[in-house]
Amino acid sequence: MEVSQLCTYASLASPPLRAWSERLRPVWDPDGTDPKPFVAHRKMWEWLFICHALAERSRLEPGQLGLGFGVGREPLVALFAAMGCRITATDLDPQRAQAAGWSDGKQYAGTLETLNDHRLCDPELFASRVSFRHVDMNAVPADLTGYDFTWSSCAFEHLGSIDAGIRFVLDQMRCLRPGGTAVHTTEFNLSSNADTVSSGGTVLFRRRDIDALLGRLRDAGFVVDGDFTPGETPADRHVDVPPFSETHLRTTLGEYVTTSVALVIEKPQDWSEGSGPTHQPRGSIRRAGGQRSWWRPARRSPAPG
Numbered sequence: 001m002e003v004s005q006l007c008t009y010a011s012l013a014s015p016p017l018r019a020w021s022e023r024l025r026p027v028w029d030p031d032g033t034d035p036k037p038f039v040a041h042r043k044m045w046e047w048l049f050i051c052h053a054l055a056e057r058s059r060l061e062p063g064q065l066g067l068g069f070g071v072g073r074e075p076l077v078a079l080f081a082a083m084g085c086r087i088t089a090t091d092l093d094p095q096r097a098q099a100a101g102w103s104d105g106k107q108y109a110g111t112l113e114t115l116n117d118h119r120l121c122d123p124e125l126f127a128s129r130v131s132f133r134h135v136d137m138n139a140v141p142a143d144l145t146g147y148d149f150t151w152s153s154c155a156f157e158h159l160g161s162i163d164a165g166i167r168f169v170l171d172q173m174r175c176l177r178p179g180g181t182a183v184h185t186t187e188f189n190l191s192s193n194a195d196t197v198s199s200g201g202t203v204l205f206r207r208r209d210i211d212a213l214l215g216r217l218r219d220a221g222f223v224v225d226g227d228f229t230p231g232e233t234p235a236d237r238h239v240d241v242p243p244f245s246e247t248h249l250r251t252t253l254g255e256y257v258t259t260s261v262a263l264v265i266e267k268p269q270d271w272s273e274g275s276g277p278t279h280q281p282r283g284s285i286r287r288a289g290g291q292r293s294w295w296r297p298a299r300r301s302p303a304p305g
Contacts, residue, residue, distance in 0.1 A: 078121040085129065152185070
């Protein structure tokens with residue numbers, strides 16, 4: 001089942017995501033001494049969700065072509081390369097990254113060498129399977145096509161506006177071959193479906209914005225469903241504020257409580273330009289946290305580590 005889902009504690013603690021957490025343990029437990037089975041953090045949930053959504057659809061297999069947008073220093077590039085994928089990693093050029101303030105922190109890479117810091121992939125294999133190029137997500141180059149999968153982890157909320165983020169999600173679908181899969185996460189406003197931050201350095205998507213995006217994706221012939229079920233565990237209800245705790249599924253940006261939402265979008269094998277809707281929506285959307293597991297059979301605060 002293709003999903004759009006909110007981050008929840010139950011999904012983070014589910015067996016599939018816990019297994020991916022072990023694969024990424026060097027990122028959040030570099031000494032191998034932390035007894036926790038996973039980190040209750042939004043960013044980690046995003047990475048684990050992306051991994052499992054792609055693996056569930058047979059994308060993380062040798063020879064698959066992947067395209068990552070706004071990858072920063074995230075570990076997914078190296079992990080996917082270690083699994084045999086050939087990856088094009090992209091991020092802003094250094095001048096624009098500096099102007100936007102990204103190069104002042106630890107989230108911007110800018111070069112290929114910094115994307116295997118955790119040694120998740122053999123260096124020689126990494127060098128042979130991964131390429132890097134500078135890409136502005138507001139103007140995706142026309143030559144980036146034919147990929148089996150695309151992904152981004154909380155990147156398209158930084159494109160200047162809600163409309164810009166929606167345009168990116170629609171535009172990047174042309175990077176996929178028919179039958180391909182896109183998985184993207186972004187900021188989700190838990191406080192309001194009316195008021196939000198709609199422009200600026202970081203925007204907050206409301207449910208109505210995600211619903212509108214899903215409608216446009218379906219109208220274009222892509223397949224996506226979702227579940228907005230909120231989490232109700234103590235970890236889900238906790239809103240983390242500075243100084244941050246080890247439970248960081250929800251936080252605040254300005255006056256709003258936010259979490260992460262993930263989009264999983266399929267491009268049908270028989271898709272063609274102007275093909276129109278291919279299915280009727282079957283559900284609602286899900287976010288990070290919650291009592292029900294997000295997984296179904298096939299069918300900014302600082303990041304951890």
